[in-house]
Amino acid sequence: MQLTLDEISILCVYSAMVVYAIAFIAFSIDLARRSAAATAAADAAARVEVKEAVAVGAGRGPRSAVAAKPAASVAYGRSPALRVGVAMTVLAWILHLSATVLRGLAAGRVPWANMYEFALTGTLIITTVFLIVITVSKQDLRFLGTFITGLVLVLLGVAALNFYVSPVPLPPALQSVWLVIHVFVASASVGLFALGFALSVVQLMQARRESIAATAKAAKLTFLATLPDSVTLENLAYRINIIGFIMWTFTLMAGSVWAEKAWGRYWGWDTKEVWTFIIWVVYAGYIHARATRGWRGSRSAWLAIIGFSTVLFNFTVVNLFFKGLHAYSGL
Amino acid sequence: MTPQSDPGAPSRPADHIDSTEADPGETPVNQPKLGFVGWLRFAWRQLTSMRTALLLLLLLAIAAVPGSLVPQRSSDPNGVTQYFDNNPTLAPILDGFQMFDVYTSAWFSAIYLLLFVSLIGCIIPRTKHHFEALRARPPRTPVRLSRLAGYTERPLPVSTGSTSEAAAAAIDSAAKQLRQAGYRVERYEVRGEPSVSAERGYLRETGNLVFHTALVGVLVAVGFGGGFGFSGQRVIVEGQTFVNTLAAYDSFNPGRFFTDTRLTPYRLTLENLDAVYETRNQDAIGQPIDFTANVTVQDQDGEPEDRTVKVNEPLYTHGTDVYLLGNGYAPTITVKNAEGEVVFTDAVPFLPQDANLTSIGVVKVPDGMPEQLGMVGFFYPTQTELTSGAYTSSYPDLILPVLTLNVYQGDLGIDDGTPTSVYELDVSTLEQLSGGKTGVDSIELKPGQTAELPNGLGTVTFEDVTPGAAPAVDVDADADAEAAQERNYAQSVSRFASFDIHHDPTQMWVLAFAALILGGLLVSLFVPRRRMWVKAVSKPDGSVVLEYAALARGEDPGLEDAVTGFADKHAGPAASVETADAPEKSST
Ligand code: HEM
Numbered sequence: 001m002q003l004t005l006d007e008i009s010i011l012c013v014y015s016a017m018v019v020y021a022i023a024f025i026a027f028s029i030d031l032a033r034r035s036a037a038a039t040a041a042a043d044a045a046a047r048v049e050v051k052e053a054v055a056v057g058a059g060r061g062p063r064s065a066v067a068a069k070p071a072a073s074v075a076y077g078r079s080p081a082l083r084v085g086v087a088m089t090v091l092a093w094i095l096h097l098s099a100t101v102l103r104g105l106a107a108g109r110v111p112w113a114n115m116y117e118f119a120l121t122g123t124l125i126i127t128t129v130f131l132i133v134i135t136v137s138k139q140d141l142r143f144l145g146t147f148i149t150g151l152v153l154v155l156l157g158v159a160a161l162n163f164y165v166s167p168v169p170l171p172p173a174l175q176s177v178w179l180v181i182h183v184f185v186a187s188a189s190v191g192l193f194a195l196g197f198a199l200s201v202v203q204l205m206q207a208r209r210e211s212i213a214a215t216a217k218a219a220k221l222t223f224l225a226t227l228p229d230s231v232t233l234e235n236l237a238y239r240i241n242i243i244g245f246i247m248w249t250f251t252l253m254a255g256s257v258w259a260e261k262a263w264g265r266y267w268g269w270d271t272k273e274v275w276t277f278i279i280w281v282v283y284a285g286y287i288h289a290r291a292t293r294g295w296r297g298s299r300s301a302w303l304a305i306i307g308f309s310t311v312l313f314n315f316t317v318v319n320l321f322f323k324g325l326h327a328y329s330g331l
Numbered sequence: 332m333t334p335q336s337d338p339g340a341p342s343r344p345a346d347h348i349d350s351t352e353a354d355p356g357e358t359p360v361n362q363p364k365l366g367f368v369g370w371l372r373f374a375w376r377q378l379t380s381m382r383t384a385l386l387l388l389l390l391l392a393i394a395a396v397p398g399s400l401v402p403q404r405s406s407d408p409n410g411v412t413q414y415f416d417n418n419p420t421l422a423p424i425l426d427g428f429q430m431f432d433v434y435t436s437a438w439f440s441a442i443y444l445l446l447f448v449s450l451i452g453c454i455i456p457r458t459k460h461h462f463e464a465l466r467a468r469p470p471r472t473p474v475r476l477s478r479l480a481g482y483t484e485r486p487l488p489v490s491t492g493s494t495s496e497a498a499a500a501a502i503d504s505a506a507k508q509l510r511q512a513g514y515r516v517e518r519y520e521v522r523g524e525p526s527v528s529a530e531r532g533y534l535r536e537t538g539n540l541v542f543h544t545a546l547v548g549v550l551v552a553v554g555f556g557g558g559f560g561f562s563g564q565r566v567i568v569e570g571q572t573f574v575n576t577l578a579a580y581d582s583f584n585p586g587r588f589f590t591d592t593r594l595t596p597y598r599l600t601l602e603n604l605d606a607v608y609e610t611r612n613q614d615a616i617g618q619p620i621d622f623t624a625n626v627t628v629q630d631q632d633g634e635p636e637d638r639t640v641k642v643n644e645p646l647y648t649h650g651t652d653v654y655l656l657g658n659g660y661a662p663t664i665t666v667k668n669a670e671g672e673v674v675f676t677d678a679v680p681f682l683p684q685d686a687n688l689t690s691i692g693v694v695k696v697p698d699g700m701p702e703q704l705g706m707v708g709f710f711y712p713t714q715t716e717l718t719s720g721a722y723t724s725s726y727p728d729l730i731l732p733v734l735t736l737n738v739y740q741g742d743l744g745i746d747d748g749t750p751t752s753v754y755e756l757d758v759s760t761l762e763q764l765s766g767g768k769t770g771v772d773s774i775e776l777k778p779g780q781t782a783e784l785p786n787g788l789g790t791v792t793f794e795d796v797t798p799g800a801a802p803a804v805d806v807d808a809d810a811d812a813e814a815a816q817e818r819n820y821a822q823s824v825s826r827f828a829s830f831d832i833h834h835d836p837t838q839m840w841v842l843a844f845a846a847l848i849l850g851g852l853l854v855s856l857f858v859p860r861r862r863m864w865v866k867a868v869s870k871p872d873g874s875v876v877l878e879y880a881a882l883a884r885g886e887d888p889g890l891e892d893a894v895t896g897f898a899d900k901h902a903g904p905a906a907s908v909e910t911a912d913a914p915e916k917s918s919t
Contacts, residue, residue, distance in 0.1 A: 168615035172622050172642035239888060242856050249852060253845045262643050264562070264654035264831040266841065267553075268406050269434045274399040281392040285385055292381040293346045303389075322399060 005106035006167050012099035013120070013160050016092045020153045023088035027145035030081040034143070034223035085145045086134070092149070093127045096156075100124050107167035112183045113174055115319055119159030122187040122315070123152045129191035139228055139236060147198040178258030186251040190311055192244030193283075197308035199237035200301040206230040207298050234297065238290055241304055245283045252276050271322040275314040282307040342460035344381045344453060349884070378445070379452035387446040394442050398433030401425060405434065447550055454543050461536050469517045472526040472864045479864075479880035481894030485902035487867060487875040494875045498867035499525050501877055505865040505901050512897070514863065526866035531859075535885065538854025545847035552840040558588040560835040568661040568678040568827040572600040575651065575832070593834065595649040598629040602637075604658055604826040608728050617687060617726045624655050624828045640830070650834055657829040659683040659690055662710055662734050662778075663794035666696050669787060674699030676794075680827040681710045682754055687724040688712050693756045694736070695743055700788060705739040705756045712824070729820045734793045736774040737766030738785055764788075778823035780804060797822045860884040863894065865901070877902055 003011075100120050104111035112121040130148045134141050170179070207230040227233070255276060260266040267273060286307055289300035343350045365373060377383060402410030411431050415422040429436035476482055487497055506516045506527040514529035563580035567573050575598075577583060577591045607621040627635040628648050640646045646653040660683075665676040674696055681692030689711055696704040713726035714733035722735065739761035745751055764785040766773035774782045779795035781804065800823070863881040870876060879898040883890045 166614040168612060168618060169609055169620055171619055175621075176643040178643075235886075235888070238886065242886075246849075246852055246856065249849055253849060256845070257842070258643075260838070261645060264645065264652065264656060264833055266838065269398055269403060270406055271399045274395055278392045278395050281388055281395070285388040285392065288381060288385045288388060291343075291348050292385050293348050293350070294382070295385065296348055318399070 005102050009099045009102035009106060010160070010164075012095045012102065013156065016095035016099060017153060017156055017160070019088050019092035019095060020149050020156070023085050023092055024146060024149040024153060026081050026085035026088055027143075027149060030079050030085060031143065031146055031223045033079060033081060034226040038223065038225035082142050082145075085149070086142055089127065089145060089149060090131065093124070093131060096120075096124050096127060103167065107169070109170055110180050110184075112187065113170055113179065114163075114165055116159050116163040116165055118183070118187070118315070118319075119155055119163060121184075122190055123155050123159075125187045126152055126191040126194050129188070129195055133195060133240065137236070139232065141199075141236070143223070143227060144195065144198050144202075147201075148194070151194060173262050176258060176261065178254055178261070182251060182254040182258055185247050185254065189244040189247035189251060190315070192240050192247065193308050193311050196237045196241035196244060196304055199233050199240065200304040202227060203230050203233035203237060203301050204298055204305075206233055207301075230297070234301065237301065237304060241283065241307075242287065245280075245287065248276075248280055248283065252280055271318060272314075275310065275318050279307065279310045279314060282310055342457045344379060344384075345376065346381045375452060378449050384446070384449050384453065387442060387449060390442050391446060394439050395433070397430055401430050401433075403433060404431050443550075447547060450543055451547060454540060454547070457536075458540055458544075461533075461540060464536070465533055469515055469528040469530040469862065472519045472521060472528045472866055474521065476864055476866055476878045476880035479882055481891035482878070482880040483895055483898045484868075484876045484878050485898055487877050488902065494869075494873075498875050501902070502527050502865060502867055505877075508897070508901055509863065509865075521866075524866055524868055526864060528862065528864050530862045532861055532884065535855050535858040535860040538851045538856075538858060540851075541847055542851030542855055545844045545851060548844035549841055549848070552837040552844060555837050558586045559593075559837070560833065561585045561589050561593070562831060562833045564656075564829060564831055566680050566827050566829045567599070567601040568680060569601055569603050569825045571678075572598050573830075574598050575649070580832075593650075595651075596631060597649045598627075598635075599648075599653065599830075600627045600629070600635075601625075601828055602627060604828050606658065606728065606826065608726070617728075619727070622655060622658055624658075624830075626653075640828075652833045652835070654831040654833070655828055656831045657683075659688060659827055659829075660710055660712060660729075660732075661825045661827040662692070662708070662732075663796055663825060664694055664706075664708075664734075665792040665794055666694070666704070666784075666789065667792075668699050668789040671789075672699060674789070678796075678825045678827070679708075680754075681708065685724070686727065688727040689724040691754075693754060695745065695753075695756065697743060697745060700740070702740040703743045704784075704788070705741075705743050705758070705761055706736045706791070707739070707756055707758065708734055708736045710734050710824075729822075729824055732778055732820050732824050734776045735766075736776070736791065738764040738774065738788075740764060740788075778820055795823045796825050856886075859887040859889060859893075861887055861890055861893065863897065865897075 100111050103117065103120060107113070107117075111117045126148060130144065134144075202224075206224050206227060209224050210230055228236070255273070256266040259268070259270075259273070282303065286300055286303040289295035289303050402414050404411050414431075425431065429438070433439055473479065487494065487501055502518065502525040506518060506529070509516050509527065509529040512531070514531040515533075516527050516529045519526050519528055561584060563583040565573050565579065565581050573579055574596055575594055576596050577594060602625045605621070605623045605625065606619065609615045609618045609620055612618075622642055624640040626638050626640060626646070628638050628646070629635040630649075638646050638648070640653055640655040642655055645655075659681055661678040661680040663676070663678045666674050668674050675694065679692045679694055681690035683690045689709065692708050692710065694704075694706040694708065696706075709722065711722055711724040711731075711733045712728060713724050713730040714722055715725040717723055722733065739756070739758055741761035744757060744760065751757075763769050765771040769785075771785050774784075774791060776782055776791070776793035778793055778797070779800060781790050781792040783789075784791055797820075861881050861883050863879070866878045867875050868878050877898075879894050879901075881890055881894045
C-alpha cells in the first residue's frame with residue numbers, strides 16, 4: 001500500500017493530537033500538584049506561625065496573619081509532570097510541523113488556503129509561539145501549557161474531523177504572494193492573542209484571589225498561589241498582546257493591499273474585513289484601557305478576553321456562516 | 332493643557348494613568364461658577380479624555396457588527412434585494428435605521444467623527460507639548476535615588492587626586508557614555524553632590540503622535556479619494572474594443588468631485604481570454620487555475636501595446652487600474668427573418684450561474700420581425716443531461732457546448748426610453764413561442780448550427796467562431812451526433828471578460844499613511860522612554876559612592892537591566908560581595 005503525502009500528513013495530525021492529549025494531561029497534573037504544594041506550604045507556614053505565637057507568648061499578636069500569606073507566591077520547585085508536558089508539547093509540535101509541511105508538499109503550495117489548512121497552520125503557530133515564549137520569557141510560563149495544548153487539541157480535532165478537504169490547487173483569486181504574507185502574519189497574531197488571552201484569564205483569577213486575600217478572608221489555596229502575581233501577569237499579557245496587535249495591524253494593511261489587487265478596492269467592508277477591523281479596534285481599546293485611569297487591571301483584561309473571543313468568532317462563525325468575498329473556507 | 336507634576340513628561344489627558352489625579356477638594360469649589368466658556372471647556376476636556384476615546388473605540392467596534400450580519404448595499408446589493416424579498420416586514424424597519432448602509436450611516440459616521448474630533452483634540456496639545464519637551468532640559472536629579480527602579484550603587488574608583496575631583500570625573504564620563512547611548516544629558520549639582528540627569532526615548536512619543544496623526548491622514552485621504560475618483564464596469568467580448576469614455580461604461584460610479592475631463596480616452600481591446608482549468612487532480616477537476624486577459628492598450632495617437640490582466644495582477648494604465656473581475660461565454664447568435672435578412676447578429680454575454688459555467692443570456696430583436704422578438708437562452712459549455720432530463724454543465728471549458736433558446740414575442744418594453752438590463756427580459760407581457768408549456772420544443776444548438784424559429788418567423792444560428800470554421804449547417808442536417816462529439820469545440824464560442832476600471836488619486840496617500848501608522852506603532856511600542864540618573868553621593872564615613880537609578884515613562888520591561896548594564900559599563904561590575912546595606916532591587 002502506497003500512502004500519499006496527504007495521507008501521511010493526516011497520520012501525523014492524528015499522532016500529534018494524541019501527543020497533545022498526553023501533554024495536556026501532564027500539564028493538568030502539574031496544576032493539580034501546584035494546588036497541593038500551595039496547601040502544603042500554607043500548612044507549614046501555619047505551623048510556623050503557631051510555634052512563633054507560642055514562643056512569643058501572649059505578645060502583641062502575630063505580625064503576619066496566616067490569612068495574609070496566600071497572597072504571596074508559594075515557591076514551587078521542580079515538577080516532573082511539567083517537564084513531561086513540555087517534552088510532549090515539543091514532540092507534538094514536531095509531528096504537527098511535519099503534518100503541515102507534508103500537506104503543503106501534497107498541495108504544491110503554502111498550506112493555508114482553506115479552513116482545514118488555516119486550522120492546521122494556525123494551531124501550529126499557536127504552539128510555536130508558546131514554545132518560543134516559554135524559552136524567551138524570564139518568567140516561567142510553562143503553566144500556560146494546559147490552556148495552549150487544550151486549545152490546540154480542540155481546534156485541531158474539530159478541523160480534522162469537520163473541515164478536512166483534499167488538497168486542491170489555488171483558485172486564481174488566491175494566487176498571490178499576499179496569501180503567503182497576509183494569512184501567515186494573521187495566524188501568528190492569533191497565536192500571540194491566544195497566549196495573551198490565557199494570561200489575562202489567569203490574571204483575573206489571580207486578581208480575585210489577591211483581593212480576597214487582601215480582605216484577610218481565608219483564600220482557598222489553588223495552583224494560583226504558585227503563579228506570578230496579577231500585575232506581573234498583566235504586564236506579560238500586555239507585552240504579548242501588543243506584539244499581536246502590531247502583527248494584526250500589518251495583517252489588516254496587507255489584506256487591503258491584496259484586496260486592491262484581487263478585487264479592485266483596498267477596502268469594501270466585506271464581512272471578513274469588518275471583523276478584521278472590529279478585532280483591531282477592540283485591541284486598540286485594550287491598549288488604551290491599559291493607559292486609562294480606572295481601566296488598568298481587571299477591566300483591560302476583560303477587553304483582551306473580548307478581543308480574543310472576536311478572533312475566535314472571526315475564525316469560526318464568520319468563516320463558516322457569513323457570506324462574503326472571503327468564501328475560501330473550502331467547505 | 333493638563334496640570335502635571337512633571338513638566339518633562341509627555342502631555343496626557345487628565346485621566347491618563349501617568350497623569351496626577353486632580354485634587355478632589357478643588358473641583359466642587361469652582362463648579363457652580365462654570366460659565367458658558369467654562370462649560371465648553373469642560374465638555375472639550377471630557378471629549379478629549381482617555382475615557383471618552385476608549386468608549387468611542389468600543390462603540391465603534393460594536394457599531395461595525397451589524398454591517399456583517401445584514402447585507403450591505405455597497406458590497407452586496409443583490410443580497411439586499413433578496414433580504415427585502417425574504418423579510419418584507421423587517422427589512423423596511425432595518426432600512427429606517429440605515430442597516431443596509433451601516434458604514435455610511437449617520438450613527439456610524441457620528442461615532443467615528445466624534446472619535447476623530449477627540450483624536451485631533453488630543454493630538455494638538457500633545458504635539459505642542461512634545462516640541463517643547465524636545466527642547467527642554469532633562470529634569471533635575473531627585474534627592475533620593477534609592478527608591479527608584481533599578482537602584483544600584485558602586486564604589487567610586489579614586490586613583491589620584493581628591494575624591495571630589497574623582498567624583499566630578501566619574502559623573503563627566505557617565506554623562507559622556509549616556510550621551511553616546513542616545514540620551515540627552517544635563518549636569519546638576521545638588522548640595523555639593525555632582526550628578527547627571529539623562530533622558531532618552533523621545534521617539535516613543537513621536538511615534539505615538541505620528542501614529543495618531545496618520546490615522547487622521549487615512550481618514551482624510553479616504554474621504555477625498557472617494558470624492559475625486561470613479562469606478563466603472565465594462566464587459567468586453569474577445570475582439571471588442573472599449574474606449575475609456577463615460578458612454579462606454581456599462582455602469583459608472585463617479586465620486587462627488589468627479590468631472591469627465593478626468594477620463595483619458597485610451598482604447599482597450601480584449602484580444603483573447605485564456606482560461607485554464609484543472610484536468611488532473613481528481614478532487615478538483617474543472618477548478619479554475621488561471622484566467623489571463625490578453626489585451627492591447629492604445630493611446631489616441633500611440634502604438635498599440637500588448638498587456639495582460641490577471642485576477643491578482645491588475646493593469647495600471649493611463650491613471651486607471653483595470654481589474655479582471657469575471658469572465659464567461661458570449662455565444663455569437665445570428666437571427667434572420669422569414670425573408671432571410673439578418674435582423675440580429677452579435678456576441679451576447681451570458682452570465683455564469685455556477686462553477687461549471689451554466690450561463691443565462693438574453694437576446695432582444697427589436698426590429699425586422701413582425702413583432703419584437705425576445706429569446707432567453709441557456710448555455711452549457713459541456714452539456715450533460717441529468718436524470719430528470721434537465722441539462723446542466725459538467726465542466727467549465729468547451730467540450731460539448733450547447734445553447735438552448737426559448738422564444739418570446741411581443742413588446743420588449745425597450746422603446747419607451749426606460750433603461751433596461753441587457754441581461755434580463757421581462758417575459759410577463761410577452762407571448763411564449765417555444766419551450767415551457769408551449770408544446771414546442773426549445774431550440775437547441777451546437778456551434779455552427781442553425782434552427783428554424785417557431786411559426787416560420789425565420790432562423791437562428793449559433794455561430795462557430797473557431798478561426799476557419801465551416802459555415803453554419805442546419806440543425807437537422809447534422810445527423811451524426813457522434814461525429815459532433817468528436818469535434819474540437821475549444822475555440823467555437825467567444826469569451827468575455829468583465830473589467831472593473833478604477834481611478835483613485837489618493838490611494839497612494841492612504842498607503843503612505845498606513846505605512847506611517849505601522850511605523851509609528853512600532854516605534855511607540857518598542858522604543859523605551861526612560862530617565863536615568865547617576866549621582867556621586869558622600870557617605871557619612873567620608874567615602875563616596877556612585878548611585879544609579881532610572882524611571883520608566885510607560886511600558887519598559889528592560890529598565891532594570893539597563894541600569895545595571897550601564898553601571899557595569901561605567902564603573903565595572905558589582906563587587907562579588909554586596910554591601911550589606913545595599914537595598915533590595917525593587918521588583919516593579
Ligand atoms: C482613532 C482612534 C484611535 C485609535 C485606533 C488609537 C489607537 C492607539 C494605539 C494602538 C495606541 C498604542 C500605540 C501607541 O502608543 O502609539 C494608542 C495610544 C495612545 N492613544 Fe490612541 N487611538 C485612538 C484615539 C485616541 C484618542 C482620541 C486619544 C485621546 C484622547 C488617544 C490617546 C492616546 C494616548 C495618550 C496613547 C498613549 C498611551 C500610553 O501612554 O501608553 N488615542 N492609541
